[in-house]
Amino acid sequence: MDCLIVGGGLIGMLCARGLAREGAKVYLIDRGAVGHEASWAGGGILSPLYPWRYDPAVTALACWSQQHYPELARQLRDETGVDPEWERSGLLILDDDESVDALRWAAKSGVVMERLSGSAVQACEAGIGLQRSSALWLPEVAQLRNPRLLRALKQSLLQYRVNILEHVRVTRLIAEKNRVTGVETTAGRTMTDKIILAAGAWSGGLVSELQQRIEPVQGQMIAFETPPGFLSRIVLNEGYYVIPRRDGLVLAGSTMEYRGFDKQISVKAYKRLQTEAWRMIPGLADHPVKHHWAGLRPGSPTGVPYIGEHPRIRGLFVNTGHFRNGVVTGLASARLLIDMIVGRESIVISEPYAILE
Numbered sequence: 636m637d638c639l640i641v642g643g644g645l646i647g648m649l650c651a652r653g654l655a656r657e658g659a660k661v662y663l664i665d666r667g668a669v670g671h672e673a674s675w676a677g678g679g680i681l682s683p684l685y686p687w688r689y690d691p692a693v694t695a696l697a698c699w700s701q702q703h704y705p706e707l708a709r710q711l712r713d714e715t716g717v718d719p720e721w722e723r724s725g726l727l728i729l730d731d732d733e734s735v736d737a738l739r740w741a742a743k744s745g746v747v748m749e750r751l752s753g754s755a756v757q758a759c760e761a762g763i764g765l766q767r768s769s770a771l772w773l774p775e776v777a778q779l780r781n782p783r784l785l786r787a788l789k790q791s792l793l794q795y796r797v798n799i800l801e802h803v804r805v806t807r808l809i810a811e812k813n814r815v816t817g818v819e820t821t822a823g824r825t826m827t828d829k830i831i832l833a834a835g836a837w838s839g840g841l842v843s844e845l846q847q848r849i850e851p852v853q854g855q856m857i858a859f860e861t862p863p864g865f866l867s868r869i870v871l872n873e874g875y876y877v878i879p880r881r882d883g884l885v886l887a888g889s890t891m892e893y894r895g896f897d898k899q900i901s902v903k904a905y906k907r908l909q910t911e912a913w914r915m916i917p918g919l920a921d922h923p924v925k926h927h928w929a930g931l932r933p934g935s936p937t938g939v940p941y942i943g944e945h946p947r948i949r950g951l952f953v954n955t956g957h958f959r960n961g962v963v964t965g966l967a968s969a970r971l972l973i974d975m976i977v978g979r980e981s982i983v984i985s986e987p988y989a990i991l992e
């Protein structure tokens with residue numbers, strides 16, 4: 636089986652690795668260097684923020700991925716020597732006005748969630764500055780360090796003999812009699828009868844049905860340089876969060892802006908992210924901001940990704956539209972698509988992810 640994947644973000648790379656492990660000959664094409672767009676820019680939290688607000692189809696993918704990421708991280712570290720830094724930091728949610736709904740959702744979904752009193756919140760993360768009478772605590776939420784995950788994945792793909800073509804843009808998908816036959820690229824034509832579209836925020840430019848459904852949503856983040864152990868939990872408040880990395884870097888995210896394919900960073904966003912991070916963890920004010928960046932999320936109407944074969948073009952599969960949750964849902968969504976391609980029973984029911992006509 637030959638497969639050509641358009642887009643080497645996390646989704647395309649996870650599909651490539653999964654298919655190569657099934658014995659397929661895989662070509663992965665990216666218009667830039669693989670793993671340098673949204674997947675690189677993200678925070679790597681392995682849970683949706685306020686997970687109870689999401690469609691059950693997102694929860695289903697998130698739960699499967701959460702169970703299987705530790706094994707992937709172990710495999711990648713063993714295969715490549717690059718550690719993606721899977722870390723169970725836990726998620727502390729300081730604004731818990733929706734705690735009744737949240738706890739009900741957690742009980743139904745099998746997610747461990749507790750309501751902590753004010754003193755327990757301080758015991759959970761000593762640096763918290765906001766006085767809260769209670770908070771929600773999800774001790775099993777983990778994180779991955781995106782750039783390292785992507786670096787490890789690229790090396791793993793090379794070991795699985797995936798053909799990676801970088802700095803080549805796919806300009807058009809070619810179909811005859813409702814079946815894909817190949818792609819046109821800036822480096823010429825490539826013929827194939829199986830294509831996976833995983834072009835993130837750019838996916839709408841290649842498949843007309845996705846044009847109105849996938850749009851870029853800019854997210855900016857900053858990172859503080861602190862000593863290792865300065866912060867130990869992922870902390871979330873009113874949509875803003877901080878994430879502690881093992882070496883002391885503390886990421887603070889993230890903004891949400893609909894401004895087309897614009898990755899420009901702004902002083903306004905920087906100040907907002909800094910202020911919100913300082914509010915949560917006042918001690919951050921003593922540490923410098925080392926990085927500031929932006930990425931384009933592949934926004935979709937409800938945040939449920941499109942996964943599956945195109946309804947009219949045989950051989951064309953899509954895996955896109957993961958919006959704010961492409962890391963936590965990505966592993967499951969790659970596996971689901973591969974289940975469909977190889978024709979085995981799927982890990983979750985596939986209907987909620989179908990592209991509509």
Ligand SMILES: Cc1cc2nc3c(=O)[nH]c(=O)nc-3n(C[C@H](O)[C@H](O)[C@H](O)COP(=O)(O)OP(=O)(O)OC[C@H]3O[C@@H](n4cnc5c(N)ncnc54)[C@H](O)[C@@H]3O)c2cc1C
Nearest residue numbers: 642644646666674677678679680805835854930961962963
């Ligand atoms: C600031 C921020 C914070 C985030 N935090 C989290 C988080 O904590 N947890 C979480 O789960 N998710 C998070 N996300 C969301 C997550 O990062 C995305 O949902 C996910 O990375 C999407 O992956 P992708 O592979 O579809 O897209 P991308 O990583 O953008 O990859 C798409 C690739 O396709 C290539 N491409 C596009 N068009 C073409 C073409 N025509 N030809 C060839 N190649 C093409 C691009 O160059 C790119 O490499 C965050 C996102 C941002 C921006």
